[in-house]
Amino acid sequence: MFQTLSYFDVMIAASLILINGAISVALKLGLEKKLAWAALRTIVQLTLIGFVLEWIFAVQSWPVILAIGVVMTSVAAFSAVGRVDNQLPLMKINSVISVFSSAWLVTAITLFAIIGYDGWKDYPAQYVIPFLGLVLGNTLNGISLGMDKLGDQLKRRRGEIELILSLGGTRWEAGRSSVRNAVRTGMIPILNSMLVVGLVSLPGVMTGQLLAGASPVEAVKYQIVIMFIIAAGTAMGTISVVLLSYQRVFNKMHQFLFDEINSKSNNRTS
């Protein structure tokens, strides 16, 4: 039932990018080079991963699967940091800890508790890598947005934070508004997706299963599970990174280490 694509079919799709390029030129958006670079990276990255997955699916080796998982998780953790404007102390470590703990835990629960080991023990690569990838892709967004919002809030609210501390407030009382806003921001994309899923678009996994010939009801069941595990991974990752970052900017003496956020913008005078 599944209709395979020829390289010519892919080229037709690629030609659609030319329309974007033409619009960019006509409106002087200056996006032509970025579009071309993004299109090239899409082709190269997906082609490479295609070959890599072919090999991994053929060998079905746990050490290889875990090694790939570590690489995927590390790339996600560092990508999450790369998108953040406000530099918080030890951001990379916080991101790595949060991405690893949340994505791997949620993926493990999905594979062992929801799907069950017997269902995929002969094909671990086909299950572990796609599920981990799905969770990682969304978790990194939440972590990135959460960290960025936290840095922004801490910088904007410096006066309020120091006011609360100077009146005898604890570091949690001083920082909790910023922490809450950061977690809320990190969760917005997945909450929005959950609200419109099935109404505005059919998600990728469900589309893939339908294309592969699965029954719509079975595809929907998978998609519901996926939405929930993505939401759980995003929530855990975002909360983790925001709380870890919060701990780096408030010490045990309930002092706000503002200089640690962005040393260039902070020149206190007397």
Added chain:
Amino acid sequence: MAINVPLLEVRQLSRTSRDGSTLLEEINLKIEAGERWVIAGASGSGKTLLLRSLAMLDPAEGELEWSGEPVGAHNITEYRSCVIYLAQSAAIIDGDVRENLRLPLSLTMHRDLKCPEKEVTDWCHRFGKESDFLNRDAHDVSGGEKQIVALIRALMIRPQILLLDEATSALDPNSVKVYEQIVEEWLQEDLNHRATIWVSHSEDQRGRVSDHEVNLSAGKIVGSAP
């Protein structure tokens, strides 16, 4: 408080910047109850940093004792609820003036305190502010009015030491007088447990609000009187 124990004592207080340069160097100060201090010095001499360090708002080296007790992680919030730093740019939170004044009462440290409504109204009146002042959006009040709010908010929680960092810089002369009177009355109410430390660029004000002066230069004490 034990007899002959200073209200606040700092020993070898030092602070360095991230690049390693010295901001405050081996400051020693002893503040007795009832004393009125002023820190003088040119801009950039470290006055604000010293007041902030006395409030322990920033990491610094050295020892700090409050009524004979070392201040550390175990009592820092209690210490800051009694030794209050009032910044030149008085911070406000979202909401009206009343919510800003009630902010300390929302903190765990002050949860048993009641808002002294009558005193608040009286203080506001003395600054020429009618009761509708309390309902104004805090973001709409002037810099001087924010300094008034900051003072009332601090007095509401019955502090022991006020660290006043150019705290009247945005006020008109009459309001400055009222401000100084209110602080002085608060001090006189309990001379055995209270003290003030001002930072001011006005020589006249320094003369009015202090009996003890310490001069700072490049983060070091270069003189004191008496």
